[in-house]
Amino acid sequence: MKALIRPGSADKDRYDRSRRIGWIDLSRVANAEVLMVGAGALGNEVAKDLVLSGFRSITVVDMDHVVGSNLSRCLFFSEEDARKQRKKADVVKEGIKRLSEEALPVSHVGRIEDMPKHVFNRHDIVLGCLDNIAARIHVNSHAYVAGKSYVDGGMEGMLGKIMISKPPDGACIQCGMNKTHAKIAGLRFSCTGRDVVFHEPRLAAEITTTSVISAIMVREALKIVSGHPELVLNNSLYYDGRKNIMEELEIPLDPSCPVHGSSDAATGKRKRFKSI
Amino acid sequence: MPVRIKVKNAETGASVEMELEMENTIDEIIESAATFWAKDMGAYVLRKGKKVLRGGNSLKDAGIRADDVLELIPDPEGG
Numbered sequence: 001m002k003a004l005i006r007p008g009s010a011d012k013d014r015y016d017r018s019r020r021i022g023w024i025d026l027s028r029v030a031n032a033e034v035l036m037v038g039a040g041a042l043g044n045e046v047a048k049d050l051v052l053s054g055f056r057s058i059t060v061v062d063m064d065h066v067v068g069s070n071l072s073r074c075l076f077f078s079e080e081d082a083r084k085q086r087k088k089a090d091v092v093k094e095g096i097k098r099l100s101e102e103a104l105p106v107s108h109v110g111r112i113e114d115m116p117k118h119v120f121n122r123h124d125i126v127l128g129c130l131d132n133i134a135a136r137i138h139v140n141s142h143a144y145v146a147g148k149s150y151v152d153g154g155m156e157g158m159l160g161k162i163m164i165s166k167p168p169d170g171a172c173i174q175c176g177m178n179k180t181h182a183k184i185a186g187l188r189f190s191c192t193g194r195d196v197v198f199h200e201p202r203l204a205a206e207i208t209t210t211s212v213i214s215a216i217m218v219r220e221a222l223k224i225v226s227g228h229p230e231l232v233l234n235n236s237l238y239y240d241g242r243k244n245i246m247e248e249l250e251i252p253l254d255p256s257c258p259v260h261g262s263s264d265a266a267t268g269k270r271k272r273f274k275s276i
Numbered sequence: 277m278p279v280r281i282k283v284k285n286a287e288t289g290a291s292v293e294m295e296l297e298m299e300n301t302i303d304e305i306i307e308s309a310a311t312f313w314a315k316d317m318g319a320y321v322l323r324k325g326k327k328v329l330r331g332g333n334s335l336k337d338a339g340i341r342a343d344d345v346l347e348l349i350p351d352p353e354g355g
Binding site: 038040041042043128129130131132133136153154155156157159160161175176177178179180181183184203205235236238240247248249250251252254256 | 286302303306307310317318319320321323326327328330331332349350351352353354355
């Protein structure tokens, strides 16, 4: 069948410019079910990039409400949201819908730890925009067991990192942790925190680092969902915005890691998970 | 037999020499270096070249040799 074109049609297609990037599979992107955990600074930017990239089904999970100090980094939050202490997950959901009528966002106000385990099975990919290690460990292990790729972001001041777990192959997020992570696992590295029980001094944070880290997270999600694992970052990427240094570091698989090491050690073989 | 290695502080560029036994662990190096530089409480990792070293590994397990240069880098956890 011959293609039919009309003058100006390229400018009417919302995703025309994305289609020109050959490896992005916009059909798979539009049909992917995304679980985004955390709707703070990273979550705002990740949500924006997801929906503008063509993702539609996005589940947003967060327990917190908006406060004034979020407003320097969070696209979707307003002064009014802070005054009314609106829930971040709900505000981000509304923001996603404003950016695309095609989007089908769902918000869940609460802790990811309190959600049923099958929530991981129902999604195709997980993006972590979290502020504490305990939640990261929870999301990492459940995503891994469900066989779902997990893209995790973290930042402090001008420093940032992205880690990716791609079950059944390679290391997971927990393989890269050591005793310093264990010591602070119960703390939240947040800028809000009135409702935080175990609280750290407020972390330095600013929008440019948030934008860099979130953009890479969503770009890696596009590669994974489009079926191009060969393009996906291996393990981890560290970013230092003061010097504009970005470096990929290998995290070796830890045979004693509780997430996947035990099954390997006990049976001598790897579990096989379905992964997109 | 003790070996001497150098640990660099990725944030400041400073470095410190450490004398260690091959049975010492990566976790112990991280803790000693973080204490020496009075680092804030937080997560840190130690890298050798392009590889993040596993905390529980001994120097021997990690393949660390005399005069190696390791780098202590913050592992940012904020969101």
